[in-house]
Amino acid sequence: MDTQDARRAAQLRRAAAAALIGTAIEFYDFFIYGTAAALVFGPVFFPGLGAVGALLASFSVYAVAFLARPLGAVVFGHFGDRLGRRATLVVSLLLMGVSTAAVGVLPGYGVWGWWAPVALVVLRVCQGVGLGGEWGGAALLIAENAPAGRRGRYGAFLQLGPTIGFVLANGVFLVLQLALDERAFQGWGWRVPFLASLVMVAVGLFVRLRLEETPLFAAEAGRVPERPPVVEVLRGHWRSVLVGCGVITVGYAMFYLTTTFALAYATTGLGVSSRLVLSMLLAGGVAMGGTVWASARGSDGWGRRRTLQVATGLVLLWSPLLFPLLETVRRPLMFVALAGSMVVLGCLFGPVAAYLPELFPTRVRYTGAALTYNLGGVVGGATTPLVATRLTEAYGTAEPVGWYLAVLGVVALFCLRLLPETSGTDLAVAGADGGRRRAPVLGADPAA
Incomplete structure (x- = not known):
């Protein structure tokens, strides 16, 4: 391996590490809000609304960040497609980290009155904007450095980031609940995970500031689009x-039903200990990491679309079982319900980091991939906990929520039929012909 090849291989390893660490931190920040919303934000910020009303209010503020994520995708995508991937990823990490830490020192309703939930909404918007720019840039960081034949494999590092963030978020809350009594946890303990974000952000910044720009963007740097990237994406792509959003929606819906909504429903509706549910979700998150890795690597040889079709089929099979198993309140069956969902989710999310960037050309890839991913978050992540809470209240059981998820799975399968297979696509020409053009020699890149 000559000097240039060694440099490219080292850059790819740094890009994978930066994507993994940065995305884990950003999603940790995002997930701790969901856990806190299910466990403590109702009485802290929305007292007097009743149990269901406080939970709906907490989930509504939770949804605000999803609505802000497409805005983050457009803003960070604009600068990422014009100025470069590296700088935007540093800014997104800072915005997310500072906003999260600020939640940790935010006074509750008893001190600030209605200004407290208003400030919570503002900080949640900032979180959403930051995360909206994070995933797309991190995906490109890997995709535009990785060899064509191993893009799925390296994309797995990015998709492990949300899994690690989820495990960290639930692990921290579980440790605090085991170490503190209920009064201390409700009073100040829940703030610790938010404040800890500052330390993690410092680590992420150290890694990201050592990165170089991706070679594909460097080659395109002199050709600035005449129109803003978002305009070109919405006109030409x-x-x-739209179809990519339909594919992503079911994954978001299943994830937040299994985690945020199931945690709230099990603890407040079924009377199950939050410590028990957090422990089950923690174990499920570890299992999810394994299937993320397997499906991402498998998509290089088997195909992105085919892998996603099989994973979505698993969603259809599992959706009607999730909440009936949970409602048995029998520990083994509850664990099967939650861990089984996390395993299916890993299969579903694994290939996404490679698939979405392969659908768009370099000049608008950041905006296109980020906007698609985050619009799926609006439909699947923002609305689903609210819909699930209403369905459960109306029918007295969460079983209809599983059928709602199955409908989203059918929509995802239809959308997958409309998308091309992109495994092995040459990113230098991706998006210009529907993603069907292949790299001349798969796996020939020296960095492989």
């Missing part, structure tokens, strides 16, 4: 955005 709107089908990929």
Whole structure:
């Protein structure tokens, strides 16, 4: 291996590490809000609304960040497609980290009155904007450095980031609940995970500031689009955005039903200990990491679309079982319900980091991939806990929520039929012909 090849291989390893660490931190920040919303934000910020009303209010503020994520995708995508991937990823990490830490020192309703939930909404918007720019840039960091034949394999590092963030978020809350009594946890203990974000952000910044720009963007740097990237994406690639959003939605819905909504429903509706549910979700998160890795690597040889079709089929099979198993309140069956969902989710999310960037050309890839991913978050992540809470209240059981998820799975399968297979696509020409053009020699890149 000559000097240039060694440098490219080292850059790829740094890009994978930066994507993994940065995305884990950003999603940790995002997930701790969901856990806190299910466990403590109702009485802290929305007292007097009743149990269901406080939970709906907490989930509504939770949803605000999803609505802000497409804005983050557009803003960070604009600068990422014009100025570079590296700088935007540093800014997104800072915005997310500072906003999260500020939640940790935010006074509750008893001190600030209605200004407390208003400030919570503002900080949640900042979180959403930051995360909206994070995933797309991190995906490109890997995709534009990785060899064509191993893009799925290296994309697995990015998709492990949310899994690690989720495990960290639930692990910290579980440790605090085991170490503190209920009064201390409700009073100040829940703030610790938010404040800890500052330390993690410092680590992420150290890693990201050592990165170089991706070679594909460097080659395109002199060709600035005449129109803003978002305009070009919506005019020339709107089908990929719309159909890709339909594919992503079911994954978001299943994730937040299994974690945020199931945690709230099990603890407040079924009377199960939050410590028990957090322990089950923690174990499920570890299992999810394994299937993320397997499906991402498998998509290089088997195909992105085919892998996603099989994973979505598993969603259809599992959806009607999730909440009936949970409602038995029998520990083994509850664990099967939650861990089984996390395993299916890993299969579903694994290939996404490679698939979405392969649908768009370099000049608008950041905006296109980020917008698609985050619009799926609006439909699947923002609305699903609210819909699930209403369905459960109306029918007295969460079983209809599983059928709602199955409907989203059918929509995802239909959308997958409309998308091309992109495994092995040459990113230098991706998006110009529907993603069907292949790299001349798969796996020939020296960095492989």
